[in-house]
Amino acid sequence: MGLLKSSFRCSISLSSVELPIYLLLLSFSLTFGNEQKVIRNSETDYSHAELVKSYMNSSVAPCDDFYEYACGNFENIRPDRYSRRENLGKPGYVLDDIAKELLHRMDLAESLNVSRELRVAQRFYNACLEADLHPFPAADSHYLNIIRSIGGFPAVDGAAWNASNFSWFNMSAHLTNYGARGIYSEVLPNNGRSEVSFEVNYLGFDAPVQLDNMKKQNKNKSWAYKRNEQRMRRYLRSFNLTEAKIAEVIDGVFVFWREALEEEYAIRYGVPFDVTNYFEIIWNQSEKRGSFNSDLQIRDRVCIRHPEAVANYLAMQLLYTFDSSLKDIKNQRDYCTTKMRTSMWPLFKKLHLAENFDKEKRSEVLNIVQEVRKSLQTLVEEVTWLDSEARKKALFQVSATEFHFGTPADSSLTDQLVREILRLEVVDDSYAVTNMNLLRLQVDIQRFRIRHPREDVNNTKPWKAIFGFDKNITNDNAIVEIDAGLLEPPYYHRSWPHSLKFGSLGFTLGEHLTTFLLFSSFEKMDLIYKDCQWKTFSKHLGPKVFQQLYLYTDSGGLRSAFEAYRSRRMQTLEDPEQKMPGLDLLPDQLFFLGFAQTVCYDLRAANWSRQPKYKLLSDLSNSEDFLQAFNCPVGSGMRPTNQTCQVW
Template sequence: MYFSSLTLLWVVLIYTILMHCEARSVMDTPDISESNDKPTADYLQIYSDLMKSYMNLSVAPCDNFYEYACGNYGKVKPDRYSWHRRSTFADVVYTLSDIAEQLVGRMDLAEALNVSSELMVAQRFHNACLGAELYPSNAADPAYLDLIRSIGGFPAVDGAAWSASNFSWFNMSSHLTNYGANGLIREALLAAYPFEPYTKLPELGFDHIVNEVNFASNSSRAYKLNEERMRGYLKAFNLPDDKIDEVIAGVFAFWREALEVPQQCEVFYPFPIEIEFPQWRHYYDISWNGLHVSSKKFCDFYYIELDKVCQRHPEAVANYLAMQLLYKLDPKLKAPKYQRDYCAVTLVTSMSFLFNKLYMANNFSEEKRLEVSEIIQELRKSLRRSLEEAEWLDKETREEALLKESGIQTRIGSFKDNSRSDRLIRKIGSLKVVNESYALTNINLQRLIVEIERFSSRHFEELANDTKPQTMLLGMQVSAVYWMLDNSINVMAGLLEPPIYHRSWPLPLKFGTLGFTVGHELTHGFDTTSSYYDGSGNLRSWWSEKSRQDFEERAECYMDHYGGYVIPEINRRLNGKTTMDENIADNGGLRRALAAYRSHKKQLLEDPDQARISEQMPGLELTPDQLFFLGFAQVFCSEYEEEHYWKDLTNEHTIDKYRILGVVSNSEDFFQAYNCSVGSGMRPKAETCRIW
């Protein structure tokens, strides 16, 4: 839709941007963690062996660099708890959960930091989790059923006692948001003050989201996985098979009709519209005690049409929502051996601000911070050179771009807001651990998690209007982010673990992993979205018309390039438009990282006091540049099932495999490092895309 008013376009743009200002981010190896006591040579050999174990050396790097670098990851990856896709980047959470498992016993540290009472709560929860019988799923626990009945009911279980006339699908969905469950309201929070809630279009399904394509046949994986999940929950209530079949068929019939509702969302238009969905007030009353009701960021047209479908299938909708709550409360263990992992990961994710305080005091060293600061400075110098050398920028736009770069703030570890962090930690003290019922404890925990996530949004009136998102206070997370509203780059402490960083690594590996990650975030300051913000974080058009046109033409090259990739597992193309900013950041980030490595190496060699520079990993017969590219690729080794492709297909980040392929196939430096000729798999043609 096009609007004649320029002012209106800017308003729509800023709402669009802020609703997508989530943290942009690009091992189970406890014996090679930062704190191990082994000599560096031994450690490097261990990690080199790990890197080699991921590789498929039968594939030439110029034919398929992802397969060459990561082809064996699925076979050798650590056996850990997971109910989503696995990747080396995401696997860092296991390193952090292992650390949390150690920190949960550190009462001495907690006392020194004045969080001992909160750590005692964490200990009680951890012991309750370890001692509970979580496999198989305890879906039929009376506590879960009581909760379901209190918010809408479970007709499959309650039969004639459930009344359709007293049921509101919208109210039940609103209640589900209080436990973090994905019903028919998919809540998100704006990343900028005052952190209002808004809704994304719901995703139907459990282990596999469904759409018109993947749900067309009862032999499809989407059909089978969702049927299996629901059958498991319904069997727990000892329902007969014919009743189970009837309930599942009803949910599937509801899904098929719901999938026909046009996917239109009015969320980006903060002005009166002709059609309004009248029930939103209930959501704000149930989920927010009436707070933020005037913010009006909903998908009215979609919900008006969805309501018509739900009115035709009230019993199926209630059953679906009841099972969605069970799905949220379900640890989803595949075997009893994963329970310890689950409990440790839950500590990190549910009590993140407590463990962040312990982690930052115990595990984040000044030596790490100083080296990361040095790497960031090299990347920023590399970025400035890129801005200076971009021949397509005119003089005025270049000066503005350089001014923006000079104003970038750097934060390593986390953003400091001690008062808010302490208040978030104190929330943990309210968790009631019920010794005789893990189900009740779990319900209380899920409610606490949501309350913590909503904290800044609930208390916005007590906060300054330049308050940062509370996720930026968490150093113990695997994340880096460029924050356009204050022109800052934020590298979180939890990111500084293998496969992203280790102090003992040789320079090309550090720059190929952490250097790429930093370069990626810096490049976000000059992508198609952040380019509308100036060096002070103000929404302002600082580009000349010609430079903006040249920029957009170059950006389209990336859109076309990535849009050409077909995912054979689901026979779908990547969306080059949705992922464009991330692809620009990937390509610019890796180019800047290699230039920064070469510049840093040159400076070191010119220093007469500099000892020998480490540029190789033992046992990997690679040049420094080849090691650089291998390190980059192995940040994104992954293992996908069909459902993960469908889930990530709509993500702003390109699917891992194609992130690697897309970058190296646009890199002249990669072609030179591996001697790739035109016509090879990684270099199908001579032309490449480039902005920065």
């Protein structure tokens, strides 16, 4: 694969599959002026409309099943990518393409004094593109040397492995230095000073195993059992072990898993567990600065009985972390981009902020925030189930909540994190070593706040909220940090009509506000809503579907966003018949489509259940605004009865 040419801002070597998405993203990068009352003849609008249409299943009537109508074709979009987009609301693909564009922006980097860091990113990206990653070279001597230095690999080392020198706890601690999932993991404080805690990890690789999975192994092997068996077999075959030996090693790991799961179902004893070695390995000191889970004591009993199986398991967990898991060599470019962005996010966030967050964009987003806030305040004032004290408290909470986005509160700390990237050593003749160095760097950046507590003593904001490069919305002391990914499609783009912006970004902001109010003040709301849902929908939807629906009690985000949109439309005197080019939907209908497509998800993804669909159906089935927008008749899938349950 060819080297990166730093003088080019965009690559034009695109496959026929990549070209439509490239053109779409290129259109997103254009600079737009002020919003027009009526959007006409915009290339970006047409491009986005085509993308929106590609997710939809137009053969399904919106009043029958709005999720299938809005998202029914989503799982068929871009299945060739390195890792499928599991949820349209996860902006990883968009951010990856932005990072790939920024990788060429040496002019921008020089203006921000981060050109050296960008060159490091370029060197890693090129090294990754040129590496032999498919199939994964598990037997690379550099990987094996690391494994042997932290605990060993008895399946490979045989009689040379000494069980008396093995500590499962210490080996697991070493795994955390590479971001690998060992027997336990550290939980870094969100906004504290220096305390960490520990939690027991789930067992398995591609899929977590449960006790019932293990009990079925001699009869009808479960999906999780088979996936993990295949993963271990692939790694062990790389070392030219016999099939008999491979089967023996895998059986040993499964026995360890089964006994560990059985013990965890037994009574848990609150016996203190000595974690001194963890602090010596990770922090180079023996001072205990955290809490430890008593479940570690349970795992300890099982691990002591099966040292060889545990060592083999942990060795393969480390290989699993090093593994790119490419299904095809064509996915390598996507993998390298994701790897670069997620490991060096402080650099790409700094570049992205400078390039994309101008005054006009900030101003409009803050206007959306204010419109949604005012709308929610009105709803709080109008609902009848609040007493005067609760209403006063709610109004104060809504008005006091501050929304920050784009720029971290502490720019000096951001610059320190960016400079950490200079520590990355890219080894020209060994991607394995470069890969391990990058993983260490990524973990060190995550631990930076604890390693330098004095430099961050006055900063109490949540770590991820300040520095994440995704779509995180977190709340700490009534301060909401909106991250970069939330200001990209499918949540927001400056050229979109107001209906789409309020349906996606507006809803997300409103949902956050009302969810925070719900959990801080309104237990009564929960009871009212569930009682109404039971009386109205249980006999029409069936107990199984209803059980999923009634879990969700917050429809205030949707209502407040729609009222805010309606207010904006009246203020700007927008054409009530305004449409987005290429989509035969009225503005109110486009609002709800935008809302729905923020939660499209891929049913084939292992870690997704159907809950996002049920939440969407619950919100819309109880929205009079939605039912009127699409003129849904009583008895249809989205309107099973003539009654709705609205608490806002």
